[in-house]
Amino acid sequence: MDQTILSSYAEAKKLYAKHGIQTDKVLEKLSRIKVSLHCWQGDDVQGFLRKDKALSGGIAVTGNYPGRAETPEQLRQDMEKALSLIPGSHKVNLHAIYADTEEDVDLDRLEPRHFSNWVDWAKEQGIGLDFNPTLFSHPKAEDGFTLSHPDEDIRQFWIRHCRSSRRIAEYFGKELGQPCVTNHWIPDGYKDTPVDRLSPRIRLKESLDEIFKDEISEAYNIDAVESKLFGIGSESYVVGSHEFYLGYTVSRGKAVCLDAGHFHPTEVISSKISSVLMFTNRLLLHVSRPVRWDSDHVVTMDDELMEIARELVRGNLLDRTHIGLDFFDGSINHVAAWVIGTRNTIKALLRAMLEPVDSLRKLEEKRDFTSRLALVEEFKSYPFGAVWDYYCQIQGVPVREQWLDEVKKYEQDILLKR
Template sequence: MTIQENYQEAKKHYEKWGIDVDAALEQLKQVPISIHCWQGDDIGGFEADQQELSGGIDVTGNYPGKATTPEELRSDLEKALSLIPGKHRINLHAIYGETDGKVVDRDEIKPEHFKNWVDWAKNHDLGLDFNPTFFSHSKADDGLTLAHPDKEIRDFWIRHTIASRRIGEYFGKELGTPALTNIWIPDGYKDIPSDRLTPRKRLKDSLDEVFSVEIDEKYNVDAMESKLFGIGSEAYVVGSHEFYMGYALKNNKLCLLDTGHYHPTEVVSNKISAMLLYNDKLALHVSRPVRWDSDHVVILDDELREIGLELVRNDALDKVSIGLDFFDASINRVAAWTIGTRNMIKALLYALLTPNEHLKQLQEEGNFTERLALMEEFKTYPFGAIWDYYCEQMGVPAKEAWLDEVNEYEKTVLSQRK
């Protein structure tokens, strides 16, 4: 049977439950995923005085073909985007500016250093998001930035954050879609602190100073990302979930939930509904922690499906900005982008093809037997046939055919790089 024939047959199974499959696919087209640029070059960036990774950031593997120039990185992103259905966004870090070989410290970055990214985004009809970079810098060597006890160092990072928000605003103005500028800092201590409060007071004061500079929210949306622990901050992180949740609520900022930044027994899918009761909007960084915040490539596992279900069943697709954050240098980097992003979209499609309202009603009625039975049966419904049709309709390879294109790209492009 053809993909079209399989689709028509599969539709019948879902239509029995009142699911409008065509409408689900139309809705899916409207959901952008913010794809992180740093998978393509192992978070190296393009600073003229590029420094080694630090701040609890590490990438393992040495698969050949890493992007080493902005042109190579954009080429690799274009290839990945050609294999991913839908219209999406690209997420940049501050270290990806282009300064023509001149050393420009991070508190001096300007919109002009990202003009090439904006021109490229315009040509490909993409939105751009942004992140100040608080790692891999001499002023972050001791693992402290906005909460540093040295005011001079704090002020440097405050200036960097303000400059980053201005770049986000520039993206929004130029591209007609607001940028999400997300703040994550590595600040914390390796061993048990003798004072947890004072660093958090400093972080609060630093953020207050950052946000005292008005940036048009029509073009830039501020978000902040917590973490439980990191390499070198195992015992204490200044920017905890509770800190940012409180700050975001009080100051009308977005709280960003990273799926790897919580205790191994916590899941972000369980937090979304609680957070949406008190926040108009949220942001996500979807990753895959294996034992710890290890940023593995996203797979279609139980937690990813639950995240998709929470976003769909709670009518939150327009309330939650979905971004990805993983980096694996042990496999083909274009394939990593493709696998992870396609899986995120699959999770949303799976949720859109679930009889959510009926399942909610069963729960309200206390009919837990039928609820469990149906939730399990839908796991083996012909979801794959709907996915293949969606890919075909969106002009990207269905099934595993995309891998042939990645292999050819590796042979003709990636293998030629030094």
């Protein structure tokens, strides 16, 4: 144990204790929070299922940093490295196109056995798996429509794919002893203003109802649906809007996914969390960093990330919220991107847990807004960094920027030799 870190933590512990905050208990609670690391950061959303690697569905990855994963084995190796530098025990989020198989199998014919290597690896790592059907970058999605397509054959293809995805998720949950969150996002929409906004939404509702007709225990699989404001090629109309999916989840008992980049530039998901969880049992977050649009930048500890964390902590909503990451930056080291984004997310949760929430709430109820503002601002300079350093040390991961040395060495030894 580094004595400087221990000494700094001891002093920070005393300061927080004056406000009734027990840092040891905070760290114990933090260690139980699982963040789902998205596999698609490691290979620029290429996947392994199809030889044609062209992205579509409004998805674009910029940058050509060397060393991205080319095989399932390389991707797992890279994620192992990232996980070794992140405190806590977490999950990995897979898309269907990351099936580990030599078979020539289309999306609607995927089965649990095509992901058995992922399950074996997850058991070795002691982590859980989440899942996503892939409704983009496929010939049957070339015109921008999938589950709301007017062509019945195309629509049924995607329904079969989503139903098989839920069976794969159930397999994950049973094998790994923890629920798999299965998120459904579709790119469907029009580039220009449509005449008929209603019919595609009717077809989407009917498709979703057919997908979810197979009853699967939430002990194994938790269903979520994800809205979007617009995308490349669907600038004027998106079938799966926030209003559509919010209504669907409330009426069907599913979880809604709030993605930080899927709303108007002046909207933030932190302000929506408490409202959504008033009427739904569960929430899925895709923590990302939009820059002017849904550009999926690596998560930094900015104001919105802190507000998301505060909302979850202040409302005691963590137990009903599943936290996943969603960014893909091809311009920097792929492993470093995971580490930066995940460590920042956990740091933000820690900072929120180290606030005197009960005291602040009482001040607010008394209408003592002066004291509330003063205390909130003073706590911004409290020594949460000393608590974070101690947490990293007891979790056996590098403290502060020491992790970067390991990533740079990994880059030289592994990534640049691919």
